[in-house]
Structures are given as C-alpha cells and as structure tokens.
Amino acid sequence: MKVKGFLKDVGGASAVTKRRQAAYDRASAKPAHKDPMGAVAKALHPGLIPLTVESVRPASKTAKTIRFTSEAHLPYFRAGQFLTLVIERDGYRVTRPYSISSAPYETRGEHPCVEITVRRPKEGGFIANYLYDEVRAGDTFLGEVGLGEFHYEALRDARHVVAAAGGSGITPFVSMAKEIKNGREDFDLTILYGSVSEDDIVLREELEAAACDRVHVVHVLSGDNPGWTGEKGFLNRDIIKKYSAEDTTYFVCGPQVMYDFVQKELEALSVPKRRVRFEVFGQVRDITAFAGYPQEKKDDTYRLRVRIGVSETEIPARASEPIAVALERAGLKIHTACRSGSCGFCRIKVLSGKYFVCPQNDGRRGADRDFHYVHACSTYPLGDMTVKVNI
Ligand SMILES: Cc1cc2nc3c(=O)[nH]c(=O)nc-3n(C[C@H](O)[C@H](O)[C@H](O)COP(=O)(O)OP(=O)(O)OC[C@H]3O[C@@H](n4cnc5c(N)ncnc54)[C@H](O)[C@@H]3O)c2cc1C
Ligand code: FES
Structure with missing residues (x-):
C-alpha cells in the first residue's frame, strides 16, 4: 500500500465513507434479489x-x-x-x-x-x-x-513434494502429475509408489505418460519379483530420504497399514508435522479393533429414533456400523461426502443415548463435542439413541 501522508490518507478514507453513505442513500429499501457472489459460489x-x-x-x-x-x-x-x-x-x-x-x-x-x-x-x-x-x-x-483438502497449496507446502502411495492411493497423484505436466500446477513431484508386484501397479501407463522433468515416478515392489531391478521393499525411511529434497512436503495416500508405517518412518526422519499431509481414510474396516470400543457391544443392534423435521422414525442400527449406514439401510437420505468424519456434511445432533466416535475419523469441532453434535459417518451407537437429522 502506498502511504501518501497523514492528511491525504485520512482525507482519502473519509472520501470513501462519503461515497459509501451516498450509495446507501441511493439504494432501494426493497430486498435485493440478485446475489452475484452466491451465483459464483454455485x-x-x-x-x-x-x-x-x-x-x-x-x-x-x-x-x-x-x-x-x-x-x-x-x-x-x-x-x-x-x-x-x-x-x-x-x-x-x-x-x-x-x-x-x-x-x-x-x-x-x-x-x-x-x-x-x-x-x-x-x-x-x-x-x-x-x-x-x-x-x-x-x-x-x-x-x-x-x-477435500488433499491438494497442493503453494503458501503452505514446500516446492518439492514426495508422494507416498499404495494401491488405489495412487489416483490423486496421477491427477497432480498430469496437471504439472500440462503446466497448470507449479511444484516438483516425486511419486514413491508401493505395490506387491508389477501386476498390482494401477494406472501405470498414465504415470509413464505424465513423467517429465518435474514429475518422477519410482515404483517400489515389496513381493518376490525375480528380475525386478528397481527399488524393493516398503516405503521406509531410507527410500523416503533418498528421494527427498532439503525442504519437502510429504503427501500420503493408501491403505491404513501403509499410513501407520509411513507415519512412523517420517517421524524417525524428524519431518515436522506441518510438512506431512494424509488423505482421509473413509469408513474404517473394523471399528471394534479400536482402543476404547466396548467389545461386549459389537454384535448388538439398537433402536435408533430419527427426528427429521416434525416426524420421527425408528430404525435398527448395528453397533458395528456408523449411524450414516443405518440411515442408508433404512432408506433415509443423509448428505455424506468424505465418509471420514472430516467434511461435516453428515453432522447430526444426538438428543439421547450413548455412542462411540471412531478416534481416527473424529473431525468434530470443540463446540460440537460440548453440544452433542456428531458426524454420522464416524459415530457408532452403543445403546438406543435419538438423533436429529437436518434435511
Ligand atoms: C477420499 C477418498 C478417496 C478414495 N479414493 C478411492 C479411489 O481412488 N479408488 C478406490 O478404489 N477407492 C477409493 N476410496 C475408497 C472408496 O470410497 C470405497 O471405500 C471403496 O471402493 C470400497 O467401497 P465398498 O462399498 O466396496 O466397501 P466398504 O466401503 O468397505 O463397504 C462396506 C460397508 O458398506 C456398508 N454396507 C453394507 N451393506 C450395506 C447396505 N445394504 N446399505 C448401506 N450400507 C451397506 C457396511 O457398513 C460395510 O462396512 C476412497 C476413499 C476416500 C475416503
Ligand atoms: S461425510 Fe464427511 S464428515 Fe461425514
């Protein structure tokens, strides 16, 4: 901003105030039906x-x-x-x-x-x-x-990104690689793609086509693959270090076991948390495996009273499935997107009853916890419950 001097700056500001007041005076008292910002957002x-x-x-x-x-x-x-x-x-x-x-x-x-x-x-x-x-x-x-939030952000991420991918977790990185090659994203990407064998590599042709001076793809095979001359083993600290630059952001996407493994390896390399990004998992395969889940409840089915507007419906809800699945099984519509507790689209209010929130997918804000709002995709009933669902 250019500083012109005290009097000119204060004078300039008061001129803006006058112009704004004149605009108010000219404006109609009728409600505005046009919403250009809303139209752009839509x-x-x-x-x-x-x-x-x-x-x-x-x-x-x-x-x-x-x-x-x-x-x-x-x-x-x-x-x-x-x-x-x-x-x-x-x-x-x-x-x-x-x-x-x-x-x-x-x-x-x-x-x-x-x-x-x-x-x-x-x-x-x-x-x-x-x-x-x-x-x-x-x-x-x-x-x-x-x-979702799993994309490059120049103000936040380092210029060099190492992507750790496993299985179908390669998909977001193929999109990034293509966009970089096309000159639409401005960062260097090294993809470390872990597979058991060459047959398991997903989108291999697309990856080869996207490789360029800014996109490097390194296949790391963990199985017994006679004749394979590339990297072998898991995405461990040695491989990660070998392909990292001095300042690197790490993007991780793949199966849950790979997340746990890669996270430990990155910690061992003392990578700061702000330089690591994990894609969300989706619904966990087995909620009963989490610490704190009451094992004696896992085979139970409870009564879930669902209040939608002024109507109330009672449906069955399994203790081993999230409330969102119970609603879907009963044919009740609920807005879901990430199914990982992070987007908040499936937020509902618990009016009564006990529940368990998946620790890995607990994206509730502090106020939500205080006022018993939960994300239906990551909350499991532990008894009869009443919930309020917004349509
Ligand atoms: C951000 C994100 C990105 C992803 N990207 C990819 C990707 O690129 N490629 C890919 O292959 N996968 C991807 N996934 C995983 C994908 O969303 C699915 O989870 C996966 O395809 C498996 O779905 P599924 O229904 O077969 O299995 P599950 O999701 O494991 O489905 C089984 C679940 O469905 C529920 N269920 C069973 N019967 C019913 C019923 N009758 N009514 C309602 N619910 C029922 C049960 O709760 C059961 O646990 C991604 C996930 C996330 C979160
Ligand atoms: S669907 Fe995103 S938080 Fe539940």
Whole structure:
C-alpha cells in the first residue's frame, strides 16, 4: 500500500465513507434479489450434478477407470480432490468418495470429462465390486465433484513434494502429475509408489505418460519379483530420504497399514508435522479393533429414533456400523461426502443415548463435542439413541 501522508490518507478514507453513505442513500429499501457472489459460489460448487458413464477401461488387473461426462457444467476442482458418487444398489442409496484420477484441465476444452479409478477388493466390498463388475457406458449417477483438502497449496507446502502411495492411493497423484505436466500446477513431484508386484501397479501407463522433468515416478515392489531391478521393499525411511529434497512436503495416500508405517518412518526422519499431509481414510474396516470400543457391544443392534423435521422414525442400527449406514439401510437420505468424519456434511445432533466416535475419523469441532453434535459417518451407537437429522 502506498502511504501518501497523514492528511491525504485520512482525507482519502473519509472520501470513501462519503461515497459509501451516498450509495446507501441511493439504494432501494426493497430486498435485493440478485446475489452475484452466491451465483459464483454455485457455479464453483453446484452440489450434486448428473454424471453419465462414457467409458470403462482397465487400469490394472484389479482396477478400472470410469470416465464420466455431464450434461451440466463440470465444476472446477484441484488435482488431488475427490468426487462423491451417489449409488443406488439393491434398493439402497449410498455414497462413496473416489479421488479424481483425471486432471482438472480435462474438465475443460472440447471434450470435458472426469475420471475415477476403482480397485476391486480381494474380499468384501459393497460398492467397489459393483462399480468394477457391472457399470457400463451409458449408466447414469449423481455426483459431487471437487471435495477435500488433499491438494497442493503453494503458501503452505514446500516446492518439492514426495508422494507416498499404495494401491488405489495412487489416483490423486496421477491427477497432480498430469496437471504439472500440462503446466497448470507449479511444484516438483516425486511419486514413491508401493505395490506387491508389477501386476498390482494401477494406472501405470498414465504415470509413464505424465513423467517429465518435474514429475518422477519410482515404483517400489515389496513381493518376490525375480528380475525386478528397481527399488524393493516398503516405503521406509531410507527410500523416503533418498528421494527427498532439503525442504519437502510429504503427501500420503493408501491403505491404513501403509499410513501407520509411513507415519512412523517420517517421524524417525524428524519431518515436522506441518510438512506431512494424509488423505482421509473413509469408513474404517473394523471399528471394534479400536482402543476404547466396548467389545461386549459389537454384535448388538439398537433402536435408533430419527427426528427429521416434525416426524420421527425408528430404525435398527448395528453397533458395528456408523449411524450414516443405518440411515442408508433404512432408506433415509443423509448428505455424506468424505465418509471420514472430516467434511461435516453428515453432522447430526444426538438428543439421547450413548455412542462411540471412531478416534481416527473424529473431525468434530470443540463446540460440537460440548453440544452433542456428531458426524454420522464416524459415530457408532452403543445403546438406543435419538438423533436429529437436518434435511
Ligand atoms: C477420499 C477418498 C478417496 C478414495 N479414493 C478411492 C479411489 O481412488 N479408488 C478406490 O478404489 N477407492 C477409493 N476410496 C475408497 C472408496 O470410497 C470405497 O471405500 C471403496 O471402493 C470400497 O467401497 P465398498 O462399498 O466396496 O466397501 P466398504 O466401503 O468397505 O463397504 C462396506 C460397508 O458398506 C456398508 N454396507 C453394507 N451393506 C450395506 C447396505 N445394504 N446399505 C448401506 N450400507 C451397506 C457396511 O457398513 C460395510 O462396512 C476412497 C476413499 C476416500 C475416503
Ligand atoms: S461425510 Fe464427511 S464428515 Fe461425514
């Protein structure tokens, strides 16, 4: 700001005050119906939009990339963010978050599209199997594009980023790599991608195509792979150190066991916490494995009274499943996105009853704790409960 001198600056400020007062005097007392800021916010974050599957193609032996187009305007997102898909299956309406594996620049231009890459689990899997096995070109979904905080931020992050990825956790980094190669993101990215064998590498071709002077991809194989000459083992401190610069930010995305391992290795390297970013996990596989969870309750099912507006419904709720799943099983709509306790979209008020909040996915603010607000995606009933759900 240019300082012109005391009198001129104070005079300038009072001139602004006069102009503002004149604008007030001219203004109509009728309410303003135009909301230009709201219109911009709505364009950037339109909420649920229709998505049509344009193609499904293999991304590895156990993963497929699904490309969506939309009759609506595809919103802008940051490389690393996720989209939440609304899926109707067997009469149930559920949501699942998927990191966007295409780059933001691909939502613009002549053929706007957005892609996710879904890995089929070896066992279990309510939605992943369905997306992998059954989804075809022409299928339609609703989805919310561009959510989450897992993206590069120049003011916060170091210029050099080391990404530690495992399994389908490679997807946000493919998006970042493509965006860097296209000149839309300005940082250096070294991806350390841990897989058991070469067959497990997801989006290998995309990664090779995105490699450039600013994007380096290092495959680290942990299995017995005769003939493999690249890095071997797990993403341990030696490998992390080898590929780090003096000032590096670490982005971590992968299965839960990898998070625990990499976190310890980074601590051993004395990396400050502000230089480490973890993507959220989603619903934990087994809540009963957490310290503090009362084991004697794990097979119980309780009565959950759900107050929506002036109506109240009673539904069953398993002690081993989050309240959000109980609501979905009962066909009650609840807004969910991250399913990890972090976005707050599924915030509900507990009017009575005992519950357990997953320690790993506890994103409640202090005031929420005091006034018994919880995130339905990370809260488990430990007895009969009454909750208030906003529509
Ligand atoms: C930010 C983020 C990004 C992600 N990105 C990717 C990605 O790029 N690629 C990828 O493959 N995965 C990704 N995931 C994981 C993905 O969201 C899913 O968790 C994964 O595909 C497995 O889903 P699933 O339904 O098959 O399994 P689960 O989520 O484990 O589903 C089983 C759960 O569904 C519930 N359930 C079972 N039956 C019903 C029913 N009838 N009604 C309602 N609920 C029921 C039960 O609670 C059960 O625990 C990401 C997760 C997060 C949080
Ligand atoms: S869905 Fe994000 S906090 Fe529950």
